[in-house]
Amino acid sequence: MGLxxxxxxxxxxxxxxxxESLLKEICEKTKELLMNESNCVSISAPVTVVGDIHGxxxxxxxxxxIGGYCPSTNYLFLGDYVxxxxxxxxxxxxxxxxxxxxxxxxxxxxxxxESRAVTQTYGFYTECVRKYGSTNVWHYFTDMFDYLTLSxxxxxxxxCVHGGLSPSIHSIDxxxxxDRYREIPHEGxxxxxxxxxxxxxxxxxxxxxxxxxxxFGGLVxxxxxxxxxxxxILRAHQLCMEGYQVLYDDRLSTVWSAPNYxxxxxxxxxxxEVGVDGQRFxxxxxAAPENDRDGPxxxxxLEKKVSDNVYITFFFYLV
Numbered sequence: 001m002g003l004x005x006x007x008x009x010x011x012x013x014x015x016x017x018x019x020e021s022l023l024k025e026i027c028e029k030t031k032e033l034l035m036n037e038s039n040c041v042s043i044s045a046p047v048t049v050v051g052d053i054h055g056x057x058x059x060x061x062x063x064x065x066i067g068g069y070c071p072s073t074n075y076l077f078l079g080d081y082v083x084x085x086x087x088x089x090x091x092x093x094x095x096x097x098x099x100x101x102x103x104x105x106x107x108x109x110x111x112x113x114e115s116r117a118v119t120q121t122y123g124f125y126t127e128c129v130r131k132y133g134s135t136n137v138w139h140y141f142t143d144m145f146d147y148l149t150l151s152x153x154x155x156x157x158x159x160c161v162h163g164g165l166s167p168s169i170h171s172i173d174x175x176x177x178x179d180r181y182r183e184i185p186h187e188g189x190x191x192x193x194x195x196x197x198x199x200x201x202x203x204x205x206x207x208x209x210x211x212x213x214x215x216f217g218g219l220v221x222x223x224x225x226x227x228x229x230x231x232x233i234l235r236a237h238q239l240c241m242e243g244y245q246v247l248y249d250d251r252l253s254t255v256w257s258a259p260n261y262x263x264x265x266x267x268x269x270x271x272x273e274v275g276v277d278g279q280r281f282x283x284x285x286x287a288a289p290e291n292d293r294d295g296p297x298x299x300x301x302l303e304k305k306v307s308d309n310v311y312i313t314f315f316f317y318l319v
Contacts, residue, residue, distance in 0.1 A: 003029065005101040012094040015057060015087070020132055023093065027140040030100050034147035039176050041107060041152045047074040048283075049160065049272040051236030051255035052111065055085025055123065058295075059259055059269065060094070062288035067271050071102045076152055078236040078255065079111020079162035079194065082141075083122035084262055086295065089131055092124075092141055110148035111162040111237065112194040112212070115184040146181050150193050154274055157231040164235055165216050165224055166192030167205045172228050186212065197238055198254070200247050218248040225251060232280075234272065243270035243284045253280070260287040263296045 003025055008018055018026070048067045053060050067073050081095055082088035099106045112118060119125050119142060128138035152160040153172065168189040169175060178190055185191050195213025199206065202217035209215075221233060233252040238245075240256040247253075259269035270282045 005097055008097045009094065009101060012090060012097060013061070015090050017089065017131060018093055020137055023137055024140050026093075026096055026100060027144040030096050031144050031147045033100060033103055034144075034149070037149050039150045039178055039180050040172050041149050042156070043074070043076065043107060043152055043154055045155050045274045045276045045278065047076050047107075047154060047274050049076045049078065049234060049255055049274060051078050051257040051270075052080035053077070053085070053091055054080055054113070054258045054261070055082050055088030055091050055127075056258050056261075056263075056287075056291075057085065057087035057090045057094075058288040058290040059257070060091055061290075062259075062285060063257060063271055066283055066285055067273070070098050071105045074105045076107045076154070076160060077109065078160060078234075079109045079148075080113045080236065081108075081111070082124040083113045083119055085123075085258070086127075088124045088127050089137065096141075096144070107152055108148055109152060109160065109162055110145060110150055110180075110184075110194060112184065114142075114145035114148060114194075116142045117183070146183065148180075150178065150180055150190065151175055153230075154234075155278065156229075157278060158234055158274065159224075159228065159230050159232070160234045161193050162235060163192070163194045163213055163237045164196030164198060165205075165214075165220055165233075166196065167214060168192065170224070170227055194237075198235075198247055198252055218251070221248050221251050231278070239265065239267060240270075241265075241267045243268035244272070244282045255282070259285060260291070263291065 050063060081092045095108060099108050125138050129135055166189045184194060192213045195210060197215050199215035199217055202215060203219040205214045205216050205220060236255055238254050239261055240254055243256055245254045255270055255272045257269045257271055261267055268284050268286060270284045273281045273283055
């Protein structure tokens with residue numbers, strides 16, 4: 001019997017885990033699909049763009065309630081699907097199934113947390129072991145992460161990436177020739193794309209306080225858009241208390257889609273709806289009510305202690 005993706009999606013929408021053998025097959029098939037995608041995928045509007053989710057499964061479901069379920073709505077997810085939240089396994093399982101079921105309606109971009117190194121520290125590894133009793137599922141997904149695309153362009157005018165720009169990349173053609181089928185390196189253009197951040201107080205590139213990637217300013221953005229004949233840069237990666245941020249005379253936007261981040265930040269979240277005419281609308285939302293009954297209060301004391309320590313030590317460096 002073939003893989004029944006509709007049944008898998010239905011099960012996951014109820015927050016029920018899939019069998020390990022199913023996830024192995026799903027990840028293998030998804031790798032085959034992603035191999036055919038460029039490092040910079042071209043898509044058309046209308047599309048709804050989603051920022052960081054970080055394992056906040058109920059807030060992902062809230063996004064579908066607000067923006068519409070697949071395949072009625074086209075979605076572009078900008079990375080950081082796992083870590084920090086309590087339900088990274090359910091979140092990435094659902095998104096992977098949706099990508100496999102609706103490959104032309106769902107786009108998944110790689111974020112800095114889609115890596116082996118980061119997920120071993122910030123929750124996904126531990127969650128996989130706890131829920132499946134071994135590291136197998138973590139291996140299936142982290143191997144699949146190596147195949148995720150690095151960027152997307154909407155209607156040849158909006159450049160979309162998880163983090164930001166790189167001093168090594170001037171044109172999108174340079175992104176297309178990168179070797180992405182590997183763990184995210186500590187430095188270089190691939191690392192910059194998933195780690196860098198805009199800095200409204202600077203014009204050029206500068207060393208990032210994150211310890212990876214760069215910060216970049218308004219002149220860098222303007223030059224990149226001019227060289228590539230683009231109008232706007234759309235990215236995620238940074239917590240925005242209002243759910244989004246627009247910088248550099250509307251040349252760059254950040255969309256953040258994890259409300260009440262880490263179940264304690266009190267921030268709003270948003271999804272960005274891009275229309276066929278290029279218009280952009282931030283649809284702002286708050287945390288899903290299900291978090292109150294099935295959120296941090298369900299953690300064991302050990303899990304809560306680990307979560308608190310990670311939050312306090314690394315929050316400002318590894319969003």
